[in-house]
Structures are given as C-alpha cells and as structure tokens.
Amino acid sequence: MENMKINIYKYVSSLFLSTALLASCGNFEEINTNKQGVTPEQAEGDGVASGGFIQTLQRSVVPVGTAANKTDIINVYQTAYHIGQDDWAGYFGQNADWKGGRNHTTYSLVNDWVKESYKQSYTQAFSPWLSIKNSPAAKLNPENFALAQVLKVAVWHKATDIFGPIPYTKAGEGLLNTPYDSQEVVYMSMLSDLEKAIETLTSFEEQGGKLFPNYDLVYGGNTTNWVKFANSLMLRLAMRMRYVAPAEAKKYAEMAVNHRIGVMTGKEDGASISVAHGLQFENPIERTAGQYAETRMGTPAFSYMAGYEDPRLPKYFRTTKHPYAVSLPWAGGSYFPIPVGFGIRQDEKREESVYFCSLPNIERTTPVHWLLTSEVLFLRAEGALFGWNMGGTAENFYTQGIQMSFEENGVPASKAALYIGSGLKPVDVDMTKLNRVRTTIQAVSTATVEFVGTQEQKLEKIMIQKWIALYPNGQEAWSEWRRTGYPKLHTPLKNTSNGEVNSKQGIRRMHYSIQTARSEEEQAVYDEAVKLLGGPDSPATKLWWDKKR
Numbered sequence: 001m002e003n004m005k006i007n008i009y010k011y012v013s014s015l016f017l018s019t020a021l022l023a024s025c026g027n028f029e030e031i032n033t034n035k036q037g038v039t040p041e042q043a044e045g046d047g048v049a050s051g052g053f054i055q056t057l058q059r060s061v062v063p064v065g066t067a068a069n070k071t072d073i074i075n076v077y078q079t080a081y082h083i084g085q086d087d088w089a090g091y092f093g094q095n096a097d098w099k100g101g102r103n104h105t106t107y108s109l110v111n112d113w114v115k116e117s118y119k120q121s122y123t124q125a126f127s128p129w130l131s132i133k134n135s136p137a138a139k140l141n142p143e144n145f146a147l148a149q150v151l152k153v154a155v156w157h158k159a160t161d162i163f164g165p166i167p168y169t170k171a172g173e174g175l176l177n178t179p180y181d182s183q184e185v186v187y188m189s190m191l192s193d194l195e196k197a198i199e200t201l202t203s204f205e206e207q208g209g210k211l212f213p214n215y216d217l218v219y220g221g222n223t224t225n226w227v228k229f230a231n232s233l234m235l236r237l238a239m240r241m242r243y244v245a246p247a248e249a250k251k252y253a254e255m256a257v258n259h260r261i262g263v264m265t266g267k268e269d270g271a272s273i274s275v276a277h278g279l280q281f282e283n284p285i286e287r288t289a290g291q292y293a294e295t296r297m298g299t300p301a302f303s304y305m306a307g308y309e310d311p312r313l314p315k316y317f318r319t320t321k322h323p324y325a326v327s328l329p330w331a332g333g334s335y336f337p338i339p340v341g342f343g344i345r346q347d348e349k350r351e352e353s354v355y356f357c358s359l360p361n362i363e364r365t366t367p368v369h370w371l372l373t374s375e376v377l378f379l380r381a382e383g384a385l386f387g388w389n390m391g392g393t394a395e396n397f398y399t400q401g402i403q404m405s406f407e408e409n410g411v412p413a414s415k416a417a418l419y420i421g422s423g424l425k426p427v428d429v430d431m432t433k434l435n436r437v438r439t440t441i442q443a444v445s446t447a448t449v450e451f452v453g454t455q456e457q458k459l460e461k462i463m464i465q466k467w468i469a470l471y472p473n474g475q476e477a478w479s480e481w482r483r484t485g486y487p488k489l490h491t492p493l494k495n496t497s498n499g500e501v502n503s504k505q506g507i508r509r510m511h512y513s514i515q516t517a518r519s520e521e522e523q524a525v526y527d528e529a530v531k532l533l534g535g536p537d538s539p540a541t542k543l544w545w546d547k548k549r
Contacts (some may be wrong), residue, residue, distance in 0.1 A: 012120035029404055030248065050137050050144050051215030053128035057151040060125040062368050064273050064281040071291075077284035080120040082295070086160075086474030087482060088098060088488040088507050089467070090300030093338025095293060096392050102342035107497040109539055115513040116491040121159035122166060125152055130172045136237065143223075144515060146200035149229045153190045154370065157237060160186045161479045162510050164543050165532040166283045177521045183544035187241060191252050194234045200262060201227050207331045217276040218370075224261060229271050231256040232263045232376045235478075239379050240281060241284035242386070244549045254389050256468075257380065264373040267407050274367035278331060283366040287470060289359045294345075297337040297358040299441050300489045301471070302326075306335065307426035308449055311419065315409040316471055324433050337429065343437055352435070360472065371407055376510045377401035379465035385458055393475025395451045398462055404450075423488040444488040460486045467542045482508060482546050500540055508546060 034360035059065075063080065065073030084104040086092050092104050102108040132138060132148040159166050160183050167178040168186045181189070204211070205223040213221025219229075256263055264270060273281050287392035288297040297317045305313040309330050319325075319333030327334045335358045380390040381397035390397065403413040404418065426443040447460050463486030470477045481489065491503040503506060518526060535541035 001418075018468065021244075030322050031065055034427070048080045050132050050135055051147060051212045052152070053131045053135075054144075054147065054212050055215050055217060056124055057148060057155070058273065060120070061154045061272070061370050063120055063124075063284070064368050065284075066279055066281055069282075070289065072142075073422050074282070074284040074287045076116060077502055078121060078288050078292075079110075080116040082285065082288060083476055084109075084117070085478045086472060086509070087337050087340060088339065088475035089477035090475070091178055091353075091474055092295050092360070093295055093298045093342050093357070093381065094358070095338060095345055097343055097345040099187040101494065102496040103343075104460075106341045106343045106492055106494040107501045107503075107539070109507075109510060114532070117156075117162055117510055117515060120192050121162055122156060125155040126171065133172060139212050143204040143209060143211060146197040146204075147226060148227065149193050149197040150233065153194055153237075154233060156186075157190055157233075157387065158475055161240075161475070161543070164541075165514060165529045169378060175313075175474065177525045178530060179525060182532040184245070184443055187237060187245075187545070188248070191234060191237055191248075193251075194230055194237070194538050195444055198227060198230045198234070198259065201230065202259075205261065208533055214277070217273050217281075220276070224241055225269060225271075227259075227261040228264050228269050229371065230257050231261065232269075232379075235376060235379050235383075237449050239382060240479065241543050242382075244545050245325070250383075253379075253383050257390055259276075259501075263370070263380075267404065269371040270372040270408065271391055272372075272425035273370070279369065280365065282364045285360055285362045286366065289362065293347055293348075293355060296354065297335065297360070299337045299431075300444075302335060302337040302358075302432070303361065303426045303429055303441070303443050304445075304487065304489070306331075308419070308424050308444065310468065311411045311415055311421065312406065312409050312468065314469075317358045318361045320358045323352050325358075326430070334510065338442060339393045339431065339437055339493040340547065342436075343494045343496070350439070352433075354434070362472070364525065369423050372405075374401050374405035374408055374467070374469040377404055378462055378469065381462050382459065385455060385462065394458065394462070398451050398458075398465065399460075401469065402513075405465070408469075419455070422453070423448050423450065426441045431496075441490055444490060454520050458483065460488075463487055482506075482543070483548065485548060497499065497539070500538060502540065505540065508542045509539060511537045512541055 015170045015399050064075040065075050077188050083094065087094060087105050099110055103110050104113060124341055129148050132145055138145040149496050156166065164183050165180040168181045168189050170178050195498060201223060205227055209223055210221035211223050211226055219225040234256040235253050238249045238256065241249040285295060306326065306328055313331045317335060322336040322478060325334035333418035338354050343352065346355050348355045376403040377397050380392065381394045381401060384390040385394035385395055399416065399420065403416045406416055407413050428439040428443050431437040431439060431441055447464060449461065451458060451461060463480065463484050466480065467477050467487045495501065495503045512526065530537045535540060
C-alpha cells in the first residue's frame, strides 16, 4: 500500500510536468502510459491526482504559500499583482524606488513584472486545469471537471481583465501557437462555462456529494458553497459587462441570483484561503509591509476612510508615530499615508521618513480573500439600481453590504446605521510638511455615505463602499474603477510614462510582455491579439468592457 501511494504521487508529479507538453502535443496516452507502474485509474482511485491539481488551481486564484515556500510566493504575488493593481486601486503607496522610480507605481510598466502577471493569471492554472480535463475521472465524475472549470474562470478572468484578449476557446487543444480570443468572446465563453459547471455541481449537490473533501482548501468539500461561489462569480462577470452588453449582463446576473442555491448571502459563504488540511497559508502582504518595509497606506484609503470615520480603518491599517500623522481618536491613534506613485525609498534613520507611515494591519495568518459576501451584496445593489431582478431594492442591498463588510472585519453591524447617516465626506490629506511632496492632496469626492441623490450619485456611493469592502483585493477594485470611474482616486505623484498614460485616465491594462524575438507564427498570433484588442498594445488602451469613460 505504501509503495502504491509513493508511485501514485510520482505519477501525479510526472503528469503535471508533462502536461506542459500537451499544449503542443496531442498524444497524451503515449506520453503518460504507466511510467511509474500506476495507471491513471489507480491514481484517481482515492482522488490523489485530481485532488492535487485542484489544490494547485486553488493556490493560483491568488498566489499563496506556506512557510516552506519562504519568500518565493510572496515575491510572485508582489510583482504579479501587488505593486501594480493593489496600488492602482488606491489602497497602498510604496516606500520603494524600484527601477530608479520608473515602475508600475509611476506608470512605467516593468516587463519582467508584466510577464509574472500573465504567468500567475493564466499560465499557472493551465497545466492543472488541463490535467483534470484529460483525466479518466473527468468523464466518470463530471463534477471534478465542473469544479476545475469554475476555478479556471476564477483565475483566467483576471488575465483578460489585465491584458484583454487571451487564448480561451482553443486552449488545451494541443496547438503549438494557440490563437487569442477577443475579450467579448472570452467573457461570453466564461459565463457559458460557469452556467454548465453550475448545472453539473447543482446536480451533484442534490445527490449529497462532496467535492474533494481531503484536498479542498476553501470549503472543505462543501458543494453547496461551491455552487454559491460559482453563481457569485457569474454575477461579478455579468456586472463587468453592464455598459457594453447590457442584455447579456442582465440575463446572467439574474440567472445567478435566482438560481435555486443562488449566490453568497451569509458571512460564512465567502471564499478565502487561510488554514486547511494542516497547512497554514501566509498572507503575502504581511511580508511586503514588514520585512520588506515597502507597503504602506495609500492617500485614497486615508481620504475616504478618515473622512467617513470608518470603523474599519483600524482593522485595515495600523497607527503610527510619524511626526506628521493625523490624530484620529475614534480610530485609536494617528495615521499617515504615502502618496500614490511616490517613487522614493526612505529608511528608518529619520523620524519623518515615509518608512514610518501606516502599515497594513495584516498578519501572516490573515486570510487571503477571493470573493466575499459583501461584494455580492454591492453587486446586487448595482443591479437593482438599474432595474434588474436582484431580489430586493438597491438601498436594502447597499445597507446590507455595509453591514456585512463590518461583520467580515470584526466591526458590529449595529454601527452601520450611524455610519450611513453621519453626513461625513472624504477629507484632504495634508502633506505640506513631507519632503518631496510639500502639498495638500485634495479630496476628489464629496459623496456622503447616505443612499440619496441621483442614480449616478447612488452608483458612486455603491462603488465607494464596495471598494472599501474589497480591500485589499486590488485586482478586482482596479477592474471596477476602470469600469465605473469610482471611487474617484488621486493621480500619481509621479508619472514616468513619457506621455503614454494620462494621469487622470490611469493604467487601463497591461501591455503584453515585450519580446526581443518572435517566430513568424508567434508574430502572427500577437498581431491578431492586438487587432482583437481594438487599439495599440498600450497601457492606455481600454478593454472591451471599459466603455463608460
């Protein structure tokens, strides 16, 4: 039995490594026939093969590692998502001068980091997904592939939201140079894949089935929760299309909400990774803020949360003794942010250094969130605001979203009523004493929290509160900022793009990684991808769904 286990694990490792070849080779059986004395059927006997691939997919939705990974996964997350998207969303500023101050934070994209973004949002998930797709168990147990499809969409929707066109409909067909699809085709295909997966998983749930209970890092095999997650993901993607494909957006949003199992409604429905199967996963932001001494509070986060006297502020950020910090007695101390696009690194030798600005209040054990119930409630609020059948009113969902976010962050939901009715507004950020800045960064919104005003003003309030609730999920917040224009954010202190990116418009996408040489076939695929993009391969080019402004 022990030898069989060892051989099965060897088989899984062999299969995983050889899957990369499958993108350009269709002879799966020839490559993978009983190399270790174990057939695929034996490997699937106790779920080892597919279970391992499911875990790899789950760890690809947001890159997470354990202490055994040391700083490898942390560095991957930092370059793929954190330095760019988390900053472009306005959550953080950086005490750093990477590449001499010409980097993502100052609108000069670093090619190696762009490559990492594509790898983590697309390539990393390809092999485990394809392995499950081609496994014998996929036909015998269709729920396995259904879950893999949901996880694939959870990863790949970030790739298309970062770059635009990506390979999707022909992915996994063994082509040497897989053609790219337009973002419209990608989105419609993702929603179709989710619809089919939800149907399969719902049937499995009705039979009382469990999904990889010995491997699932998120829900411990609870199929009901996975259906709720898939429906909630469908709602997220449907809303992204509201300005460009309103009829399809409405159809899929209502489909998700009105499904028998439906979307997330309780706090426990949220999708996060923390502790599972004896493994403690580390939140990568703790290390970028602590050991690296780089990540600090951004000025937009301070302006909105200090202005609203938001009780989540001390849950999100730590107090500081910086001499220029602003005293906020209601938040337990003083806080001071770093401007977005600061582009300078300062050490602890001077007390006024930005080294001492407010750190994120994130521990290594803080869960890494994929999608929380508060986000779902704000999505339903937006849908209801524009007449979709979301099962309630926009105002009710808006209020519930705030209450849920409070609850998710350990703040009593009972405080929401006072918060909503406070009449408070975002505040200016006084940086007149800070060297290299010497100015006041003005508040860019006058919105209160109370759900009053025109339809557009109510949308702004929904998006502000959704943005606060999404913290620190910068990838999703950046996507929603591009889609709606909310919340209004500060422009970067420095813009080193040489005029390519307008500071007010911001980064709209990442360009594809710059290659010094491409084969003729690769060049043809690239040229077609840019054609499908509908504009130059530039960070200033808007994506298909980015049609509001």
